[in-house]
Amino acid sequence: MISFQQIQYILALNDFGQFQKASEACFVTQPTLSMQVKKAEELLGHQIFNRSSSPLTLTAFGEQLIPVLRDLMTENTRVDQLVQRTNGTFVEKIRVGVIPTIASYLVPTLFQNEEVNSLEAVFSFKEMHTHHLIEQLNNGKLDVIILAGPYQQPGMQSVKLFEEEIKVYLHGNHAKEINSDDLKYKKPWLLTEGNCLRTQMISFCEIRAHENQNQWDYEGGNLELLVRMVDAQGGYTLVPENYFSASMNSISLSSVRISDNGRFPSRTIIGVFPNRSIFRSNIDRMLRQIQRDFNKPADRLYESIGWQGD
Numbered sequence: 287m288i289s290f291q292q293i294q295y296i297l298a299l300n301d302f303g304q305f306q307k308a309s310e311a312c313f314v315t316q317p318t319l320s321m322q323v324k325k326a327e328e329l330l331g332h333q334i335f336n337r338s339s340s341p342l343t344l345t346a347f348g349e350q351l352i353p354v355l356r357d358l359m360t361e362n363t364r365v366d367q368l369v370q371r372t373n374g375t376f377v378e379k380i381r382v383g384v385i386p387t388i389a390s391y392l393v394p395t396l397f398q399n400e401e402v403n404s405l406e407a408v409f410s411f412k413e414m415h416t417h418h419l420i421e422q423l424n425n426g427k428l429d430v431i432i433l434a435g436p437y438q439q440p441g442m443q444s445v446k447l448f449e450e451e452i453k454v455y456l457h458g459n460h461a462k463e464i465n466s467d468d469l470k471y472k473k474p475w476l477l478t479e480g481n482c483l484r485t486q487m488i489s490f491c492e493i494r495a496h497e498n499q500n501q502w503d504y505e506g507g508n509l510e511l512l513v514r515m516v517d518a519q520g521g522y523t524l525v526p527e528n529y530f531s532a533s534m535n536s537i538s539l540s541s542v543r544i545s546d547n548g549r550f551p552s553r554t555i556i557g558v559f560p561n562r563s564i565f566r567s568n569i570d571r572m573l574r575q576i577q578r579d580f581n582k583p584a585d586r587l588y589e590s591i592g593w594q595g596d
Contacts, residue, residue, distance in 0.1 A: 292326040293355045295319050303341025356426055378407035380565050383419040383431040387483045391528045402575050407568040415480040430559040430569050434482050445557045445573055448581040452551040454542045456522040467545045473521030475512045486591040487524045490551050552588035
């Protein structure tokens with residue numbers, strides 16, 4: 287059987303795709319890491335990496351091996367935690383990934399929550415775009431991610447946290463509710479590619495991703511600036527109902543009824559974590575608190591808009 291040290295080297299090489307970067311991450315020399323990976327391949331009787339490609343790619347055997355090695359590392363961590371618990375020195379360190387348009391209001395709320403702060407765990411939050419969150423979760427670099435659904439993957443638990451209405455911030459508007467047809471000939475301000483809210487906006491407003499890109503697009507992930515552009519230049523942008531901007535004029539924010547079916551656009555906020563997470567208890571408690579803070583009885587019919595396909 288290969289050693290845990292060799293498992294660490296293999297996983298690092300898979301993550302970085304280069305011997306130099308993997309060896310730096312493992313604090314060993316490149317020849318040492320290369321030799322240990324080669325020894326592991328000899329013990330297993332199969333090549334793990336295609337060394338002819340740059341960055342390195344996995345062989346068919348390697349594709350099957352990596353998930354098994356990640357499970358082994360998780361089980362090894364359980365042993366370390368058992369020893370620390372017995373010694374009274376254990377504190378869970380949970381890495382949470384959140385998409386930017388949720389982080390702006392969710393993270394401050396969690397930091398102020400007494401129940402979350404009372405958990406025997408330290409939470410560190412990272413703000414990333416959806417595809418990066420999923421990649422980091424799959425690579426074991428995040429323990430739980432919070433994003434707009436839907437998202438399902440074998441081996442992962444997906445928990446619905448709350449339904450969030452997507453409202454429109456419209457220049458010169460004073461109505462509490464408008465019809466989606468009223469937006470057809472108005473200028474949309476978009477987030478940059480990689481933001482799932484951008485994809486939802488393109489889908490909802492039936493905008494072709496390449497259409498008027500230079501004229502309408504804003505290359506950034508800042509909703510605050512989009513709001514200011516609406517105020518200064520006209521047009522509209524979409525804003526999650528829980529998002530707050532100090533510069534946002536509340537009378538310009540409206541619910542938007544979808545002309546075809548009378549429903550209101552929304553996004554489903556979910557938490558995703560591995561089925562075999564060693565932090566399951568505290569992750570569950572944190573997600574339940576988010577549900578209590580943001581879940582509310584629906585007073586209207588929603589149509590959830592997916593984010594995939596950008």
